[in-house]
Amino acid sequence: MKLYFLGSSVTYGAASGGLSMADVLARRRGIAVEKNAVNGTTLADLDENSYLSRLVRARAERPDVFVCQLSTNDARLAPLGEPSAADACGDPKTTCGALERISDLVKARWGCPFLLYSSAYFYSPAYAREVELAAVVAARRGMRFLDLYRDAAFNDLPPALRARYMHDEIHPTAEGYEKWWTPAFEEALGL
Numbered sequence: 001m002k003l004y005f006l007g008s009s010v011t012y013g014a015a016s017g018g019l020s021m022a023d024v025l026a027r028r029r030g031i032a033v034e035k036n037a038v039n040g041t042t043l044a045d046l047d048e049n050s051y052l053s054r055l056v057r058a059r060a061e062r063p064d065v066f067v068c069q070l071s072t073n074d075a076r077l078a079p080l081g082e083p084s085a086a087d088a089c090g091d092p093k094t095t096c097g098a099l100e101r102i103s104d105l106v107k108a109r110w111g112c113p114f115l116l117y118s119s120a121y122f123y124s125p126a127y128a129r130e131v132e133l134a135a136v137v138a139a140r141r142g143m144r145f146l147d148l149y150r151d152a153a154f155n156d157l158p159p160a161l162r163a164r165y166m167h168d169e170i171h172p173t174a175e176g177y178e179k180w181w182t183p184a185f186e187e188a189l190g191l
Helices: 021-029 051-057 072-077 095-109 125-141 159-165 174-188
Strands: 002-007 032-037 065-069 114-117 144-146
Touching: 002 021, 002 051, 021 032, 021 174, 051 095, 065 095, 072 125, 095 114, 095 125, 114 125, 114 174, 125 144, 144 174, 159 174
Parallel strands: 002 032, 002 065, 065 114, 114 144
Antiparallel strands: none
């Protein structure tokens, strides 16, 4: 199996020395993983490092599953926009429009399953709205959505354990990826 991960700091593993669930999956399961992750970037096509711009430039073999992070950076840096009809795309300079274009690009280039994932819960009305909108886009585009943000069971950790698993409200520690995040991905991917 081969996975292609597109994202920002959570996909990269910014608080764990570059180790994320992508790397843990590769080690645990012997999966080939390509990780296209740049800290501080957005889905919305605001510059040459946006998810969409990087994916347009990427030259990769067809993965078995394309995995995309719903960036927390969009909630504070980009207009979210609104979901379009299933056969249309919104403005790529918005989060919804860029996600729609990424979906269409993945479908045209690789025709593989698309797994969108959100961050674990942290207090942010803007990110909560982004998650709601992304769920609509995912449903209209046939993406699977690993909604860690609104998953009450996933987020039900004792405070001391959450403090060990998270470096800050957004970025997991190496232990958090190993023991908390990766099992959720294994389940979502049927591994």
